[in-house]
Amino acid sequence: MNGKEAIIDKIIGDATEKAAQIAADAEKQAGAIGEDADKEAKEIIAAAEQKKGAAYDAVLANSAVVANLDCKKALLTAKTELIGKVYDHAAELLRADKKKYGELVGKMIAAAAEDGDKVRIRKEDEDVFTKAFVDSVAKKCKIKLSLDKEYAPIKGGVILVGKNYDKNLSLDLEFQTLREESEAEVAKVLFGE
Secondary structure: OOHHHHHHHHHHHHHHHHHHHHHHHHHHHHHHHHHHHHHHHHHHHHHHHHHHHHHHHHHHHHHHHHHHHHHHHHHHHHHHHHHHHHHHHHHHHHHHOHHHHHHHHHHHHHHHOOOOOEEEEOHHHOOOOOHHHHHHHHHHHOOOOEEEEEEOOOOOEEEEEOOOOEEEEEHHHHHHHHHHHHHHHHHHHHHOO
8 A cells, every 4th residue: 555545544534433433423413402301391391281280170179169159049040939939839829818819909009099090900800809808908098090901910909090190009119029028938938147
């Protein structure tokens, strides 16, 4: 081998050695980058799992709160409906005793009627609040009353139709007032509250 070839072989040998070193360094660096990437990916996955767990717990807790509120709301609605049925039943019992019902409404009319009022009844009470009934109340009050030809959309009682304004003497209004005054006591009897 002559001097020229020796120099070329030396250059090629050095270059090959240098290339092998660069490749080894690159492979080492790629391995380190891969390990770092794996470590970072595992940290991201762990953080995501932790967030997922926290979100699941939050959704579960919120669902429990909403379910509890819905349950309380449904129970309150049922209790309110039951209390309403108690008052409706009381009105039915009052209307069932036609004599007492007539006496009560007669007293209500006598206390509120004005000369010339018309007594408007509900259709179902035609047999209780007759023309004769209205005439007898008018006679006791020494005023002029008449039985109105129209019917009132009420659960009981009457509406006094006046020249300037009407007076609501319906059981609807009376029992609404009674309910406002006594609902807490009724709830205590029914539910022990």
